[in-house]
Amino acid sequence: MLNYNKFDVDKIREDFPILNREVNGKPLIYFDNAATSQTPKQVIDVIVDYYSNYNANIHRGVHTLSQEATDLYEQARLKIQKHFNAKFNHEIILTSGTTHSINLIANGFSTLLGEKDEVLVSALEHHSNIVPWQMLCERTGATLKVIPMNENGELIMSAYEALLSEHTKLVFVNHISNALGTINPIAEMIKKAHQVGAAVLIDGAQSCPHVQPDVQALDVDFYVASAHKMCGPTGIGLLYGKEEWLNKLPPYQGGGEMIDEVTFEKTTYAGLPHKFEAGTPNICGGIAFGTAVDYMTAIGFDAIATYEHELLEYATDKLLQIEGLKIYGTAKEKTSVISFNIEGIHPYDIGTILDKMGIAVRTGHHCAQPIMDFYKIPGTIRASFAFYNTKAEIDALVEGVKKAKMMLL
Ligand code: 7TS
Numbered sequence: 191m192l193n194y195n196k197f198d199v200d201k202i203r204e205d206f207p208i209l210n211r212e213v214n215g216k217p218l219i220y221f222d223n224a225a226t227s228q229t230p231k232q233v234i235d236v237i238v239d240y241y242s243n244y245n246a247n248i249h250r251g252v253h254t255l256s257q258e259a260t261d262l263y264e265q266a267r268l269k270i271q272k273h274f275n276a277k278f279n280h281e282i283i284l285t286s287g288t289t290h291s292i293n294l295i296a297n298g299f300s301t302l303l304g305e306k307d308e309v310l311v312s313a314l315e316h317h318s319n320i321v322p323w324q325m326l327c328e329r330t331g332a333t334l335k336v337i338p339m340n341e342n343g344e345l346i347m348s349a350y351e352a353l354l355s356e357h358t359k360l361v362f363v364n365h366i367s368n369a370l371g372t373i374n375p376i377a378e379m380i381k382k383a384h385q386v387g388a389a390v391l392i393d394g395a396q397s398c399p400h401v402q403p404d405v406q407a408l409d410v411d412f413y414v415a416s417a418h419k420m421c422g423p424t425g426i427g428l429l430y431g432k433e434e435w436l437n438k439l440p441p442y443q444g445g446g447e448m449i450d451e452v453t454f455e456k457t458t459y460a461g462l463p464h465k466f467e468a469g470t471p472n473i474c475g476g477i478a479f480g481t482a483v484d485y486m487t488a489i490g491f492d493a494i495a496t497y498e499h500e501l502l503e504y505a506t507d508k509l510l511q512i513e514g515l516k517i518y519g520t521a522k523e524k525t526s527v528i529s530f531n532i533e534g535i536h537p538y539d540i541g542t543i544l545d546k547m548g549i550a551v552r553t554g555h556h557c558a559q560p561i562m563d564f565y566k567i568p569g570t571i572r573a574s575f576a577f578y579n580t581k582a583e584i585d586a587l588v589e590g591v592k593k594a595k596m597m598l599l
Contacts (some may be wrong), residue, residue: 227418228576310362
């Protein structure tokens with residue numbers, strides 16, 4: 191087990207081989223962490239070990255390799271259960287990621303909603319927490335309503351309360367906005383939804399790299415996330431669901447692993463979590479997800495949050511000194527994401543010049559077009575920081591933006 195007694199960014203950076211590479215002849219500065227985080231060697235080692243030593247299909251072989259792989263996969267589920275403080279191990283469904291998890295729930299609710307029902311989505315959502323619900327509404331005739339936001343990028347709680355009624359069956363909101371970094375008041379929102387009998391799905395894709403959610407304390411019905419944003423591999427993520435809800439929902443995909451008995455007349459389904467895990471899963475990814483959780487826990491989520499907040503304040507202050515630079519998303523509660531534009535310059539042009547300097551940022555609408563429409567902009571430049579970034583890298587970003595501005599104006 192790792193032991194990081196004191197938060198030491200130089201020591202942490204040694205865990206990330208990719209941070210040693212150059213891009214366009216310059217040391218890589220990676221500020222696209224909200225899209226995907228980098229992978230520490232502890233996680234890479236587990237992936238290499240899996241394919242080198244015990245690659246086998248799980249839950250079905252009596253042979254040693256299959257048993258070893260099954261044990262490690264199920265141990266990973268236990269680690270994830272503990273991390274999110276789920277009451278039961280079988281409430282953790284391993285999926286291919288946030289998008290898969292949301293679609294699984296949206297599909298399940300097709301059987302539970304009707305024309306009089308309403309579902310609420312926040313104005314701050316990623317497309318993957320909008321489109322599956324629109325598809326659900328098309329299938330069921332239910333109505334999708336939007337919880338509005340203010341100029342700072344905060345949800346308007348009085349409007350949320352006004353939208354809630356006995357018709358509201360589901361509320362879906364992200365814990366943290368990927369485009370603006372806003373931390374939403376989800377505990378309060380869950381409580382209010384439950385008062386009218388609505389279930390709540392929290393999209394934790396952007397929160398899990400920064401905080402450790404306690405699903406029981408939150409009393410949330412569904413919580414979803416992707417491993418690749420929290421130091422794990424792509425193609426694996428989780429759906430936490432309360433046991434009673436998961437029992438109520440039908441399976442999403444049919445196939446091997448999710449059945450109890452199959453005949454041509456009738457098939458009965460397996461219990462949780464297997465009912466929702468058809469086919470051969472991402473075995474190596476699941477095991478490595480467990481290691482990523484171990485890794486971040488060893489660094490410490492409190493230490494991560496404190497350090498990243500320091501980076502956020504430092505970068506906000508420095509960037510705002512650049513004339514013509516505007517930050518979108520100025521919520522009081524905010525994580526280490528800065529979306530900005532420079533007057534008169536297209537975000538894409540700045541992003542391209544920064545890349546020439548080895549600095550990776552994301553430009554565009556960040557799969558959150560309604561937010562861009564709200565601000566009447568085509569997109570932003572987004573710098574998103576992780577616990578392995580440094581103030582020196584932020585200085586380089588600020589200098590890079592200044593240079594780009596000079597070149598383009
Ligand atoms: N929800 C939120 C809030 C996200 O930020 C993302 C990905 C997703 C859902 C989808 O996650 P996936 O792992 O299933 O793809 N966000 C981003 C981003 O901000 N830039 O690239 C991907």
